[in-house]
Amino acid sequence: MIDQEAPLSLILFSGTDDRLGAAAILATGAAAMGRPVNVFLQYWALDAFRREKIAAWHGAAPESGPSGATLVRESQAQRHWSELFQQAKDIGDVKIHACALSMELFDITPADLDPLVDDVEGVAAFMSDATQGPITFI
């Protein structure tokens, strides 16, 4: 029973639209089941959540090739991962945190971030919410 409600801790590292899309689907699926979700934005994923960049094309994994990248781009045009994260937040207990160290590394201020992001926190705070449940790195 304990684990039923264990939160899903999602560390988003990669900033390509295919991985962000996969992450958004996971978050939405977990939220729909009533599972709390804590998202932690690091490195290139944090960069992709900048207010001015979030709707831009962020590329796909190198292995996708040109035709694969086109597929990802078209699917994102239909339903963007940022909309899915908004939907996940609307239906469930989903928090999106910016990693303090990555904020510093990329010289990003809270005002630079899309409103989807709830706050900035350190890895200790993130890890203390993740003592139970999976920690999934994307």
Next chain:
Amino acid sequence: MIDQEAPLSLILFSGTDDRLGAAAILATGAAAMGRPVNVFLQYWALDAFRREKIAAWHGAAPESGPSGATLVRESQAQRHWSELFQQAKDIGDVKIHACALSMELFDITPADLDPLVDDVEGVAAFMSDATQGPITFI
């Protein structure tokens, strides 16, 4: 005791042979210990499980460089990750599911997939099998 039997939920996203090889080893190791394994194929990993593509060379991570890619290629020629997945299924409770959304994105039908794949399911079904245990994204 509960967690002893918690399934390992493996989300395969990447379709390069080095990552698929690492995933196959994990699945085999878990299956050998009697742990249930649920594999969920998304994006480039799903593409790599096409019947006509599964035995082909799918490349290695860009960081591997030419010499690293050769190493991966040679190791896959000796024991391919698809054989390891078959072995994992032979010895344990290992299910391989194709992500319904990725099937649609890549315009793949069930008949296109290698027989290693058990079925097509949505993220909700996958997540409902993953309320306990790790969720590992590869």
Next chain:
Amino acid sequence: MIDQEAPLSLILFSGTDDRLGAAAILATGAAAMGRPVNVFLQYWALDAFRREKIAAWHGAAPESGPSGATLVRESQAQRHWSELFQQAKDIGDVKIHACALSMELFDITPADLDPLVDDVEGVAAFMSDATQGPITFI
């Protein structure tokens, strides 16, 4: 209560400095909270832990681009991920294991590895320490 002490099992696959940096921060955060951490080095991450290579520049994810790679390089010059792993080992119960199969694949001997690495083990041994808690693949 059981899960409070569940170890964090970190599989390091990628050998780029941005991913190794993210892994080191996670390991340090977990160790600081008193959580046991088991690190399993595979493929490119194992290669990066070679004694003669560990301090070298290992590149960043392709998506980083030249300016992103420079950022990563500068941050690593200030505080290298290998120092963070050392710090994690100093403050907590952190073990770093080299994957036996990857040792063979890359023709690496224990003497080739940085002293941060505790031992060589097979995937079965790693998985038997990971029956509880998250398994995070980086």
